[in-house]
Amino acid sequence: MPFQKENTDTTFFSVDNIIFGFDGDVLKVLLIKRREEPFAGYWALPGDRVSIDENLDTAAIRVLEELTGVKDVYLDQVFTFGKVDRHPSGRVITIAYYSLVNIEKVDIEAASFAEKVEWKEVREIESLAFDHFEIMVTCLDRLKQDIKLRPIGFELLPEKFTLTELQKLYEAILEQDLDKRNFRKKIISMNILNTLHELQTGVSHRPAKLYSFDAVKYEEVKENGFIFEL
Amino acid sequence: MPFQKENTDTTFFSVDNIIFGFDGDVLKVLLIKRREEPFAGYWALPGDRVSIDENLDTAAIRVLEELTGVKDVYLDQVFTFGKVDRHPSGRVITIAYYSLVNIEKVDIEAASFAEKVEWKEVREIESLAFDHFEIMVTCLDRLKQDIKLRPIGFELLPEKFTLTELQKLYEAILEQDLDKRNFRKKIISMNILNTLHELQTGVSHRPAKLYSFDAVKYEEVKENGFIFEL
DNA sequence: GCAAAAGTGTTTTCATTACACCCATGT
DNA sequence: ACATGGGTGTAATGAAAACACTTTTGC
Numbered sequence: 001m002p003f004q005k006e007n008t009d010t011t012f013f014s015v016d017n018i019i020f021g022f023d024g025d026v027l028k029v030l031l032i033k034r035r036e037e038p039f040a041g042y043w044a045l046p047g048d049r050v051s052i053d054e055n056l057d058t059a060a061i062r063v064l065e066e067l068t069g070v071k072d073v074y075l076d077q078v079f080t081f082g083k084v085d086r087h088p089s090g091r092v093i094t095i096a097y098y099s100l101v102n103i104e105k106v107d108i109e110a111a112s113f114a115e116k117v118e119w120k121e122v123r124e125i126e127s128l129a130f131d132h133f134e135i136m137v138t139c140l141d142r143l144k145q146d147i148k149l150r151p152i153g154f155e156l157l158p159e160k161f162t163l164t165e166l167q168k169l170y171e172a173i174l175e176q177d178l179d180k181r182n183f184r185k186k187i188i189s190m191n192i193l194n195t196l197h198e199l200q201t202g203v204s205h206r207p208a209k210l211y212s213f214d215a216v217k218y219e220e221v222k223e224n225g226f227i228f229e230l
Numbered sequence: 231m232p233f234q235k236e237n238t239d240t241t242f243f244s245v246d247n248i249i250f251g252f253d254g255d256v257l258k259v260l261l262i263k264r265r266e267e268p269f270a271g272y273w274a275l276p277g278d279r280v281s282i283d284e285n286l287d288t289a290a291i292r293v294l295e296e297l298t299g300v301k302d303v304y305l306d307q308v309f310t311f312g313k314v315d316r317h318p319s320g321r322v323i324t325i326a327y328y329s330l331v332n333i334e335k336v337d338i339e340a341a342s343f344a345e346k347v348e349w350k351e352v353r354e355i356e357s358l359a360f361d362h363f364e365i366m367v368t369c370l371d372r373l374k375q376d377i378k379l380r381p382i383g384f385e386l387l388p389e390k391f392t393l394t395e396l397q398k399l400y401e402a403i404l405e406q407d408l409d410k411r412n413f414r415k416k417i418i419s420m421n422i423l424n425t426l427h428e429l430q431t432g433v434s435h436r437p438a439k440l441y442s443f444d445a446v447k448y449e450e451v452k453e454n455g456f457i458f459e460l
Numbered sequence: 461g462c463a464a465a466a467g468t469g470t471t472t473t474c475a476t477t478a479c480a481c482c483c484a485t486g487t
Numbered sequence: 488a489c490a491t492g493g494g495t496g497t498a499a500t501g502a503a504a505a506c507a508c509t510t511t512t513g514c
């Protein structure tokens with residue numbers, strides 16, 4: 001991350017993008033291992049300076065795309081971190097975003113400023129460069145809230161998924177077990193899923209039905225006063 | 231607001247503080263009438279540049295205090311607005327905060343850059359300078375959410391208040407009527423209020439009991455797993 | 461035929477809603 | 488005595504929670 005030639009009279013600003021993925025079991029986040037000082041060798045959140053003619057959202061999308069090759073993902077601004085001393089080489093204010101991506105679609109290319117790029121299990125991360133750990137925790141809290149109130153969990157799954165996969169995703173993010181029957185009853189009764197007449201393959205047990213999220217149906221029921229809540 | 235001598239290579243950043251107050255009847259917000267260009271003569275949200283050695287929260291508190299003389303108020307960061315063209319005289323990214331103040335304690339002193347400072351009824355505001363209307367709407371939405379999930383309504387009332395006052399406050403913010411008995415039952419059952427053995431005075435009807443919010447009790451019940459929700 | 465996950469309804473429990481009359485005070 | 492808001496309880500409704508067995512497939 002290029003903050004080398006600092007001008008001590010100037011405030012810089014950046015975006016950091018917390019990219020969440022789900023591997024069917026645990027929630028992961030995409031981290032980069034920094035090649036350069038400060039914090040060389042530390043894991044950090046992907047981010048970059050925002051250029052003067054670039055919108056904030058655009059910068060966050062750019063960071064994501066440069067790192068993963070993925071476009072058109074769910075993205076949300078969370079919080080702006082600007083403590084005077086948060087960056088050792090000058091005043092840097094950073095606007096934190098989170099993204100939700102289908103982990104299978106991501107093709108990781110180590111960025112020039114990174115030694116490595118890796119998916120890390122969220123619950124096992126203990127520290128990060130700068131104040132990135134705090135940023136990650138804030139974004140994770142926000143994700144926990146958002147996922148109960150908006151139909152965004154689907155962004156982390158393949159287009160076709162089983163209800164058990166969806167449930168496991170919710171359990172991983174919310175860190176609590178959910179009742180299978182109640183979960184299914186509720187999500188089905190929302191009328192925002194398509195039942196594909198297609199079954200899971202390659203499993204050594206009864207194959208599950210596949211579903212997909214139907215954004216059009218969701219808009220319809222929303223018109224009629226439906227409020228997503230899980 | 232001093233953005234006169236702009237350097238087109240530099241990005242500036244500011245905080246804007248949406249200061250909410252309640253007059254017993256409607257929700258209000260403190261606006262300033264701009265003396266200088268751009269948008270001279272327009273109503274705007276109070277805000278200022280953040281200096282290089284100043285934390286964001288500190289800047290928001292400073293803006294509030296310079297304008298109202300009030301300290302120690304509830305303050306929350308909401309969202310950062312940074313569209314490239316949001317400010318006509320350069321790139322200015324602004325971090326929006328909202329504050330809740332007891333309207334009676336505020337002593338308005340017009341700031342140097344303002345022609346006037348006034349409390350305006352939130353629901354009657356139709357436009358503001360820059361993108362301030364959008365900022366205000368975003369903050370208002372956030373306040374609506376927050377007030378249901380955190381015991382912050384009290385910040386807008388005098389220390390001693392009646393339950394009807396509290397209910398009217400909720401009704402004004404949420405824009406919906408609430409049932410008197412249910413509201414009282416719920417708020418009383420939370421055990422976060424002190425019943426003062428004191429009555430309202432100067433009213434030409436049965437005087438109401440006065441209550442105060444008890445932060446210590448709130449922390450206690452929160453320890454025991456209580457979650458504020460209204 | 462056994463292991464493994466899919467799929468399916470009913471009852472209980474609890475929180476929310478709806479609702480109307482008497483009370484205390486000032487004028 | 489009247490106008491004004493203060494103060495109070497119960498029944499009905501609906502949503503959430505708890506709970507266990509049969510089914511389908513691969514090996």
